[in-house]
Amino acid sequence: MRDGNGRADGPDGSWSTSRLAGHIKDPSARGIAVAMTDLIRSGELAPGSSLPTVRALAGELAVSPSTVAEAWAVLRRHRMITTLGRRGSVVSGPPSVPHPVRYERVGDFGTHLTLDLAVAAPDPALLPPPGDALLAGARTPLLNDYSRTAITDGLLDAVRGTWPFAPEAWMAVDGGYAGVQLLCQALIVPGDRVMVEDPTAARLLDILEALDAQVVPVACDAEGPRTDALAHALGQRPALFLHQSRAQAPCGWTLSGQRAAALAAVLEDAPNVTVIEDDGIGPLATLPGASIGTHLPQRTALVRSYSKAYGPDLRLAVVGGPGELVERARVLRTFGSGWTSRILQDALAHLLTDAATTRRVQEAAERYGLRRGALAERLAGLGVPTLNRDGLMLWVPVADETSALVTLAARGVTVSPGGRFCVSYSQPHIRVATSRLSEDPATLDDTAALLALAAAATADHLR
Numbered sequence: 001m002r003d004g005n006g007r008a009d010g011p012d013g014s015w016s017t018s019r020l021a022g023h024i025k026d027p028s029a030r031g032i033a034v035a036m037t038d039l040i041r042s043g044e045l046a047p048g049s050s051l052p053t054v055r056a057l058a059g060e061l062a063v064s065p066s067t068v069a070e071a072w073a074v075l076r077r078h079r080m081i082t083t084l085g086r087r088g089s090v091v092s093g094p095p096s097v098p099h100p101v102r103y104e105r106v107g108d109f110g111t112h113l114t115l116d117l118a119v120a121a122p123d124p125a126l127l128p129p130p131g132d133a134l135l136a137g138a139r140t141p142l143l144n145d146y147s148r149t150a151i152t153d154g155l156l157d158a159v160r161g162t163w164p165f166a167p168e169a170w171m172a173v174d175g176g177y178a179g180v181q182l183l184c185q186a187l188i189v190p191g192d193r194v195m196v197e198d199p200t201a202a203r204l205l206d207i208l209e210a211l212d213a214q215v216v217p218v219a220c221d222a223e224g225p226r227t228d229a230l231a232h233a234l235g236q237r238p239a240l241f242l243h244q245s246r247a248q249a250p251c252g253w254t255l256s257g258q259r260a261a262a263l264a265a266v267l268e269d270a271p272n273v274t275v276i277e278d279d280g281i282g283p284l285a286t287l288p289g290a291s292i293g294t295h296l297p298q299r300t301a302l303v304r305s306y307s308k309a310y311g312p313d314l315r316l317a318v319v320g321g322p323g324e325l326v327e328r329a330r331v332l333r334t335f336g337s338g339w340t341s342r343i344l345q346d347a348l349a350h351l352l353t354d355a356a357t358t359r360r361v362q363e364a365a366e367r368y369g370l371r372r373g374a375l376a377e378r379l380a381g382l383g384v385p386t387l388n389r390d391g392l393m394l395w396v397p398v399a400d401e402t403s404a405l406v407t408l409a410a411r412g413v414t415v416s417p418g419g420r421f422c423v424s425y426s427q428p429h430i431r432v433a434t435s436r437l438s439e440d441p442a443t444l445d446d447t448a449a450l451l452a453l454a455a456a457a458t459a460d461h462l463r
Contacts, residue, residue: 029067140345159352242276245292252394275292280308304320316340
């Protein structure tokens with residue numbers, strides 16, 4: 001069969017333009033997307049099938065190209081088609097959910113790993129016991145009430161004095177990344193540009209990719225995002241600046257008051273840009289960290305996670321920020337859980353206000369700092385510099401990422417590939433988790449020696 005442009009159905013299962021148009025009864029953008037979804041879901045349009053150009057299908061349907069382009073955008077958003085630039089678009093398959101590929105993709109170069117330095121998780125031995133806190137949480141005043149509680153009075157009283165600025169609204173959420181995702185979902189639409197420090201946390205990049213945002217990298221130095229790089233990125237008219245305010249993953253910097261003020265001054269001239277600050281390890285950070293919200297409180301939301309300090313099973317973070325943005329996020333939650341467990345909220349409030357627990361968290365922060373510092377000192381002595389000043393990891397420069405991963409895996413060690421954390425990958429790195437390191441000097445010596453060996457490895461060494 002040939003279409004009106006003389007093209008026949010293709011050998012790869014592709015349909016001619018006229019045949020495809022014949023299956024589209026409603027030529028609106030929504031109607032085109034629905035008809036295409038039915039054809040792809042049923043298998044009539046098989047994966048790999050080439051699609052007609054936007055202009056060709058628009059001409060056949062007697063609609064504007066923008067109508068077809070809008071339908072194509074919906075199909076792309078649900079991973080049903082893939083656009084290959086000048087080669088056009090092809091069918092990918094039935095609708096699917098996005099996968100957090102950076103989070104799921106961990107270096108898998110061996111099955112007998114004996115040392116996991118890939119996951120920067122808290123050490124269970126350094127976490128406070130939750131028993132008394134959970135009993136306190138069970139006494140929450142609205143236990144088993146179906147009223148939606150954005151944040152309990154007890155938790156708000158516990159965190160209010162620790163915030164670097166005075167937010168208009170507050171909300172408890174189910175972990176730091178859940179809070180960031182919720183705010184981004186409430187704020188941006190597919191195609192929006194989002195400025196992100198480069199490198200940054202892999203999970204943040206996954207969140208933005210799942211929301212079909214266009215990531216605009218902001219180059220950084222040892223103090224965080226550079227003001228000149230931020231000013232340059234603003235030229236792309238972004239909707240959001242997403243960054244980490246302290247113990248940044250993976251580089252470990254903390255924003256100084258001077259740098260926060262300078263960044264705020266740049267953002268002053270971009271009133272449509274909202275700021276989301278991710279404080280990923282909360283009370284485990286050894287430096288207080290400055291906030292852009294101190295200067296731009298009406299445009300800044302801070303998400304502070306308490307999971308790594310008080311226990312991953314608490315799954316708790318607090319959002320403080322502009323009333324309109326927090327309200328949007330609250331409304332989105334009404335489609336699902338509606339609120340975070342009041343038992344867990346008041347359990348965290350108990351932990352935050354208990355003097356013995358506060359001392360234990362401070363001691364844990366010191367222990368994590370000693371472990372990170374001990375490994376960093378040994379690596380520096382072996383000619384491998386790292387700049388992390390805080391946090392649960394080291395950002396280690398290497399000659400070749402793949403060679404470093406293979407070298408370590410062959411010796412039973414796994415780390416995270418640095419490419420997962422980068423938008424533009426200029427210098428190879430690996431991310432080494434230090435939170436569960438042994439504090440035995442001899443073991444630290446051996447670990448540092450092995451990492452230094454991997455840092456120097458190249459493809460030639462593996463041949």
